[in-house]
Amino acid sequence: MNQNLWTQLCGIVKEENVQTEEMMKNHTTFRIGGPAEYFVTPHTVEEIKQVILLCKKEHVPYFVLGNGSNLLVGDLGIRGVVIQIFKNFNEIVLEKEGIIRVQAGALLSKIAGFARKHELTGFEFAAGIPGTVGGAVMMNAGAYGGEMKDVIVKASVLDQNGNVFFLSNEELELSYRKSIVGRKGYLVLEVWIALKKGEKEEIEEKMEDLKERRISKQPLDRPSAGSTFKRPEGYFAGKLIMDAGLKGFTVGGAQVSEKHCGFVINTGEATAKDVTNLIKEIQCVVKEKFGILLEPEVKRIGDFGEEEKTEAK
Numbered sequence: 001m002n003q004n005l006w007t008q009l010c011g012i013v014k015e016e017n018v019q020t021e022e023m024m025k026n027h028t029t030f031r032i033g034g035p036a037e038y039f040v041t042p043h044t045v046e047e048i049k050q051v052i053l054l055c056k057k058e059h060v061p062y063f064v065l066g067n068g069s070n071l072l073v074g075d076l077g078i079r080g081v082v083i084q085i086f087k088n089f090n091e092i093v094l095e096k097e098g099i100i101r102v103q104a105g106a107l108l109s110k111i112a113g114f115a116r117k118h119e120l121t122g123f124e125f126a127a128g129i130p131g132t133v134g135g136a137v138m139m140n141a142g143a144y145g146g147e148m149k150d151v152i153v154k155a156s157v158l159d160q161n162g163n164v165f166f167l168s169n170e171e172l173e174l175s176y177r178k179s180i181v182g183r184k185g186y187l188v189l190e191v192w193i194a195l196k197k198g199e200k201e202e203i204e205e206k207m208e209d210l211k212e213r214r215i216s217k218q219p220l221d222r223p224s225a226g227s228t229f230k231r232p233e234g235y236f237a238g239k240l241i242m243d244a245g246l247k248g249f250t251v252g253g254a255q256v257s258e259k260h261c262g263f264v265i266n267t268g269e270a271t272a273k274d275v276t277n278l279i280k281e282i283q284c285v286v287k288e289k290f291g292i293l294l295e296p297e298v299k300r301i302g303d304f305g306e307e308e309k310t311e312a313k
């Protein structure tokens with residue numbers, strides 16, 4: 001451990017908000033991932049900004065984590081600083097009629113609940129996506145015909161030099177599972193969401209219906225990171241994988257879900273290496289059978305051992 005860095009981090013956030021060698025498997029829905037060298041959970045914009053400026057000054061890589069629901073973290077963990085924007089930074093406020101302002105760590109399910117309480121419609125699609133709004137802007141998360149792009153007015157972001165500024169919906173360049181946030185390495189701070197006045201019962205009914213659809217189709221009782229692959233143009237990844245005969249195919253503790261072939265699940269003791277090898281095998285078989293290369297939606301972060309190393313941002 002770099003005592004100097006630890007001391008400096010503790011000068012920015014409270015000591016209890018700086019962990020060392022924190023297992024990432026405790027912070028990912030896959031329940032996979034080795035230790036983060038430093039794991040910091042800031043409370044304010046100023047703290048977030050100072051942590052990033054410190055990393056830059058000390059030439060230490062950092063990675064921004066939300067709820068870890070779209071990540072595969074390497075078994076050897078993440079070197080540098082993981083900045084978790086989640087429970088300490090998750091305020092949800094009704095700013096004016098129809099506009100909700102949220103801090104990046106707020107869960108989409110909580111925002112959906114807040115919208116329902118205030119009889120606002122348009123956010124029902126996101127209620128079952130288990131991420132933070134920061135991660136959802138980064139990914140332009142979407143489901144059942146809705147996506148973040150439909151509801152965002154603007155977001156405030158922090159760049160790698162510590163500047164805070166606003167980006168409008170258009171400036172966020174939201175497209176299928178992409179935004180400018182990833183391309184430029186921005187950190188999402190706050191998001192303004194516009195919704196319409198609705199009927200409480202109708203909102204509840206829609207949420208309930210979508211929830212039932214998820215429960216009946218997805219392996220929600222097993223650790224995963226959601227859809228493993230992006231939807232290839234004109235196809236469904238899950239159907240291609242099923243038609244390739246890979247339903248239930250297993251590598252170590254990683255398995256193609258029998259309930260939904262688009263999900264790789266952790267059957268208990270899966271390692272990042274198991275998941276990586278399973279993903280490669282799926283890609284190989286699907287390419288061979290149908291000539292389509294499946295592109296992972298799940299993001300690989302950290303150190304996977306051997307030469308399989310991905311850099312933290």
Ligand SMILES: Cc1cc2nc3c(=O)[nH]c(=O)nc-3n(C[C@H](O)[C@H](O)[C@H](O)COP(=O)(O)OP(=O)(O)OC[C@H]3O[C@@H](n4cnc5c(N)ncnc54)[C@H](O)[C@@H]3O)c2cc1C
Pocket residue numbers: 029063064065066067068069070071085104105128129130131132133134135136137138139140141142143181186187188189218220224225226227299
């Ligand atoms: C069971 C299950 C179902 C799912 N269903 C869906 C679905 O229907 N639709 C869908 O789109 N996704 C789905 N997902 C995937 C996932 O929930 C979304 O991608 C979600 O938006 C990720 O948010 P997160 O907070 O967990 O981000 P993380 O997984 O923590 O991070 C994802 C990426 O976002 C970045 N990031 C996180 N927070 C910030 C921030 N504040 N600023 C900048 N970058 C940030 C990270 O650096 C990383 O690159 C599902 C996942 C699971 C496990």
